[in-house]
Amino acid sequence: MATEPDPQTDTTADGSESGAGEVEARVGLRYTLKQVKRDTTALMGIYTVGFVTLIAVLAAIDYYLLDYAVAEMFWYSPVQDPDEVQRLLPPVGMENQFGAGVIEHPMGTDHRGRDIFVRLFYGTRIAITVGFMATGIGLVGGTLIGAVSGYYGGWIDDVLQRITETVYAIPFLVLVIAFMTAFGRDLTFAMIGVGITSIPVFNRLIRSRVVSIREEDYIEAARAAGVKDRNIILRHIIPNSFAPVLVQATLQIGVSILIVAGLSFLGFGAQPPTPSWGQMLSASRNYMLPAPTFSLWPGMAILVTVIGFNILGDGLQDALDPRINN
Amino acid sequence: MSEPLLSVDNLKTQFFTEDGTVRAVDGISFDVYEGEIVGLVGESGAGKSVATSSLLRLVDSPGEIVGGEITFKGETLFGLEEGSDGELRPRDEMLSEAEMREQIRGREIAIIFQDPMESLNPVFTVGGQLREFIEINRDLSAEEAKEEAIEMLREVGIPAPKSRYDEYPHQFSGGMRQRVLIAMALACQPDLIIADEPTTALDVTVEGQILEMVTDLQEKYDTSFIWVTHDMSVVAEICDRVNVMYLGEIIEHSEVDNLFYDTKHPYTQALLDSMPRPDETVHELNPIKGVMPEAINPPSGCRFHSRCPDAREVCREVHPEARNLAADGEPKHSAACVKYDAFEVGYDESRPIETEATGGFSAGLTETEGEE
DSSP, X not given: OOSSOOTTHHHHOOOOOSOTTSOOOSOHHHHHHHHHHHOHHHHHHHHHHHHHHHHHHHHHHHHHHHTTHHHHHHSOOSSSOOSSOOTTOOOTTOEETTEEOOTTSTTOBOTTSOBHHHHHHHHHHHHHHHHHHHHHHHHHHHHHHHHHHHHHOHHHHHHHHHHHHHHHHSOXXXXXXXXXXXXOSSHHHHHHXXXXXXXXXXXHHHHHHHHHHTTSHHHHHHHHTTOOHHHIIIIIIHHHTHHHHHHHHHHHHHHHHHHXXXXXXXXXXXXXXXOOHHHHHHHHGGGTTTOHXXXXXXXXXXXXXXXXXXXXXXXXXXXXXXXXXX | OOOOSEEEEEEEEEEEETTEEXXXXXXXXXXXXXXXXXXXXXXXXXXXXXXXXHHTTOOOTTEEEEEEEXXXXXXXXXXXXXXXXXXXXXXXXXXXXXXIIIIIBTTTEEEEOSOTTTSSOTTSOHHHHHHHHHHHHHOOOHHHHHHHHHHHHHHTTOSSHHHHTTSOGGGSOHHHHHHHHHHHHHHTOOSEEEEESTTTTSOHHHHHHHHHHHHHHHHHHTOEEEEEESOHHHHHHHOSEEEEEETTEEEEEEXXXXXXXXXXXXXXXHHHHTSOOTTSOGGGOOOOSSOOOOTTSOOSSSTTGGGOTTOBHHHHHOOOOOEXXXXXXXXXXXXXXXXXXXXXXXXXXXXXXXXXXXXXXXXXXXXXXXXX
């Protein structure tokens, strides 16, 4: 189950070897998962995210290690135009002006005769990669900046927060498009761009926590014991302020997927013939009337994935919030 | 006596707030010798905790140490000199921030904090934190540090230290956590431990155990302590010498027995009188009247005069510095009160004034309940 590269695992993982009679600890990964499991909606989120991530991993293995060999062996290449072109076929069991759906193309074919199912399958890899990478950049950058800013305060805080607010003030889509225009229109820069625009979100979130945590006695105790500031921030402050950030990160993955899909739709991001959901959606918009299912599939894929991350994030929030007692 | 281990001279720490300058510590001086426990006593707000964090230069903005000198084993922890431009600047031999961190904090001077519930990081195991501190301050490898940590847990009386090592702070009781904090302080083998009201948050039975343990460990390791507290009974129990603080100043200093049997300063007397005793019922309790004034705008003259039962007009005008009142050959016993002949400011001729303590005002009395 890949919810998020989870730095809390090794820090708060509950040492529950403490005997059966022990009162259950209300911290730790195990407890959090247990809380999430009680919540049906959140559980659906976990399953959705898990499923989508699994597909993405399979697709990534096939793409990076085997260069679509598996796909071509069993199915069709997601990028090559097929030899016998059958354009804009509907899903199996339906008919449109181009013909009837066939079992070889269960979701139909696109405007170049490529199988939509296999493109959707491989598009998952891009969506998930983008979601995790962009959020990862925002998470790491935002957490570090926010923690430093909140811990030191004073002019360091002022400078960092004013920069953050400047970034926040510019509409993020404009910022990302400008960024990509400057550096290059490909997926890597889309990820980096979206990641940078999400730094302020994490930065402000963690700063607000750090400002209160730095006043805790155990931080003072660490300072009095001669622990370096760097270690205090990394080992003592960040793990203690991480719960809301984890929730935000989960939500942010969905948002990043949506943004990059939007960018691909606009022609930034993934370039043809890369199978990305946004780009499929973009190609399908010219064929809405003759072949409506063409645009339906990538739209559905985006919808399900984003909702999956969102409800997982909500579930995590409830699970991590000690005030909500269920 | 030999050279003191720690010597504090005229230390001043102030907080620069929007409402004005808070003189939290206003020129205190005291020494700590090897192997002794020195008490620092006073009400809440007297500046005890600020004084102790000043010793390690851990005062946060807007607070700042503005004057005085702290010497520890010949090293200057803090010291100012007048630069060529007339501005005060740190002296050259004063340790840098990095040197403080690497050589002094934890390694030479450790602090035990007041609230054991809050002084352990909730997301790490107790053992992990103990090990981290030992690793930093004793240059041991991770495995050696772990062994040492378990050994220290055993030393402070944690049962089954090996299995407790991997538990989280929330799985420990208050008294056990305090033991862990003491273990943390001792484990780094410092020469001086500052104990900042370490037993205040504990109930008396646990307090008794902890005090006993500290006394034993202190004898074993020969560590000096600065014991900050507002509890006179703790002072009587463990301290060798006592400094009484009021509003940022040390107003009385003496050997522990003399403080109790030959109390000089009216404030110390009031503190002693205000202690609940099992042989007195509650309505006979005799609290110190009024609340401590704000350190932002301390009363003129003697700072205690507004609450002092012995206040006279001269107290409002003359600000007494502590003077040694002990007879020749006796151990030093200083107090800052003009009613003693040594001050020669005409206390006896001065007219008594009405204060909260003498019953003239009721102001402040109603607030005492909310104040801690």
